[in-house]
Amino acid sequence: MGGGTQQAKAALPPPRPATMSVLVAASDLQPGTALTPSSVRWQEWPKSSVDSSFITQAGAPDVNHIIQGTVVRAPLVAGEPLATSKFVHADAAGVMSAMVTQGMRAVSVGISTESGAGGFILPNDRVDVIVTGQISEQPRRFRAITFLRDVRVLAVDQTYHEDKDQKTVLAKTATLELSPAQVELVETAQAAGTISLSLRPLGDTDAQKTTKADASDETSAAGVKIIGYGLPRAGSMQGD
Secondary structure (H helix, E strand, C coil): CCCCCCCCCCCHHHHHHCCCEEEECCCECCCCCCCCCCHHHEEEEEECCCCCCCECCCCCCCHHHHHHEEEECCECCCCCCCHHHHHHEEECCCCHHCCCCCCCCCEECCCCCCCHHHCCCCCCCHHHHHHHEEEECCCEEEEEEEEEEEEEEEEEEEEEEECCCCCEEEEEEEEECCCCCHHHHHHHHHCCCEEEEEEECCCCCCCCCCCCHHHHHHHCEEEEEECCEEEEEECCCCCC
């Protein structure tokens, strides 16, 4: 009927949203982890969704300067932007309180190189806590009890001594993350005997953890009660 076939016009793709490069976690990071250049990366982020607390490449291009001497303050998942509230400088006041999980407490226990897995225990490792004490004089007998399992290590105070070609690790204290009831249990155990730490394999978690019952349910005048499979059981440092 004249005019021919109308040509179809190709639909134009919608314009790409404007983006900015923001600093994100390169992998999952736990509180207390020291930030390194390999633990972060730049990633394009929609400009409209960039929060004022995000670190942008335009505003701070030197990654090494940003993360130098910093530790993770709150859990981060891979690809999550590093907001300024998510990390803190290691020498800043209150850095330890920033590393402690809500509802938990940080407690330091005295250890030696021998009682601290040869100095190989590091922050964020998981340990079992053992108390060893004398239970009788004649005959002289001792008893060791594992009274806490799968405890997170927040920090370790240790130094290195080099003698010729040999390096020796000298451990002094370990700071553990405990529930308020566990804090009282550890204090009781330290009075009852010597505390030592047993290093757990990486990724090994105890499905049957100690309960967070009142300290009155976990301790007794006779000594230390042990929590096994979520229930108190006898474990006094006194003899049977």
